[in-house]
Amino acid sequence: MAQNRDGGNPFPDSGELDNPFQDPAVIQHRPSQQYATLDVYNPFENREQPPPAYEPPAPAPAPLPPPSAPSVQPSRKLSPTEPKNYGSYSTQASAAAATAELLKKQEELNRKAEELDRRERELQHVALGGAGTRQNNWPPLPSFCPVQPCFFQDISMEIPQEFQKTVSTMYYLWMCSTLALLLNFFACLARFCVDTSSGSGFGLSMLWLLLFTPCSFVCWYRPMYKAFRSDSSFNFFVFFFIFFVQDVFFVLQAIGIPGWGFSGWVTALVVVGSKPAVAVLMLLVALLFTGIAVLGIVMLKRIHSLYRQTGASFQKAQQEFAAGVFSNPAVRTAAANAAAGAAENAFRAP
Template sequence: MSKYTSFPEPGDDHNPFQDPSVTQHSSNTDYPTLDLYNPFDTRAPGPPPPYEATPPSAPPPAQTPPIRTTPTEPRNYGSYGTQSAVNATTADLLRKQEELERKARELERRERELDSHARGTGSSRQNNWPPLPSFCPVGPCFYQDINVEINQRFQRTVTIMYYFWMFSAGTLIFNLISCLALFCVDVQNGVGLGLAILWLVLFTPCSFVCWYRPVYKAFRSDSSFNFFAFFFIFFAQVILYVLMTIGIPGWGFSGWIVGLYALKKKVAVGVIMLLNAVLFTAQAAMGVVMLKKVHSLYRQTGASFQKAQAEFATEVFSNQAVRQAAANATASAAQGAFTGAR
């Protein structure tokens, strides 16, 4: 025992677990271990039961991790206020996109206008209205291109005014046909037929020059003077349309009074003249509507009577003929004063 109670020498290579008594006890499987034997159990007297090795338990089955799937439907994780802000931002972006597209169209129109300037003779444009054939000895008198010269906001209005002028010219042609039909059944209506020819020849070009061209130039260059010229002349034209609709006998207009009179002479001629009266009525109503429409647009453009006066003075004094006439008048007055003084 002194061997196990004393410390071994440093050079002594001795393993205490290799003792025969220890190895004999570990090789004996008839004795249980301490975790199975209870010496205080009085219900089973006698020696402890032999030791039985428990079979190793099977390892738990490996659990497959759950598969994460991406939801197919978008979920709104924000509040209602956040969603409203997103919608407002989207609407603002769409509005800005529309404004940019409108500006791009306006820039393209300006480019076409510059191209038309370059294609013109020198710095002016070639006249293209009225569209006469090449063999005609008289050429076009005006240049007109609504898509190029008129702002996109006013193109529809100017186009309607152009079609309205064409409708007025067509109504006067039909008025001439109606008066000719009445003259065929009543030869005493020769004055009306003559006046119908005069109105057609006079009103068709004069209406184009006196009220359509002013409204065209007013929207083209935002001219207050042309706006006022249009209002004054077109108002008189609307009053004349009302007189055409009434149809006073002997005035050369196939209105309601003359139409009812022709209906007593011959039904077919009366029907033709009453149709002409309907056209005159529509023409007068359309004239009132367009007058109000142009006046509302005129108020949006910022034109005024003061601007019209300034434009008129500028155009008058910039006219070479007016300046020459004023210079001649001044020279004549000075010469007369000098002669009188002598």
């Protein structure tokens, strides 16, 4: 070793170097049971005080659970008629429009099928005997009644589907007018019971009930029914003329001119002070007459618009009237007898 030193070895043995870890200042602070780590070592503190007791580090907080994936709701089962979501809003709108168009076409096909079915039943009915063997069903009377029904009426079979609602409304209007006349008769009877000077009004109310009930059915409802059944221009013109007069009477009934046999507003207000109970009944009748008058005007306008859409005309009505007159056996017989008598008189003339 000395030789090496003398030889000038620049790299001495490691054992000869001073070990820095053997320094007494470091050795006395080595970890022990009372002083386990160097984390709490403070070289500037007073060395005479004992080191603080070892405290284990606080446990690390538990890691948060990873965020769970969003729950997927089960898909709702679509109904057969509900359009599915195939993409953008424009695609859904076009699909909805196509579905609505298909539904509209389906309804139109169903309506045409019902119309064809109705016509087929009518043709079968005519083939089996026609109107000669058809049993009348109106008015609906019991079998033991000596008076039998006079008309055959079946709106669902004889009237086209697009006009069935209009014909049914007119039938209900006729029933309401008959009910109003009946209540008008009872109101005039009640007034006559408390005031004998109103006998003329009571008599006229009975006349209106017995006259308007059958005449309104025969004169304006049946022409309207036959006009829609066979698209008859002549029956349309008859209905328009007679029903216009009927609407005028509806308005007069609602007004209630004293002495005319109508329990309208004027007649009801006249007796409201002296006979309150009778006035209440007459006011109800006046309200019913007013509703019938308004509905009659509305239906007249609606049927006139339908008549214009059917392509009917006055010339067509004249042709139907002429054909109906000359096809009548009684008219033809009378015309033949008149022609024969005129010819015989011509030959006998000097």
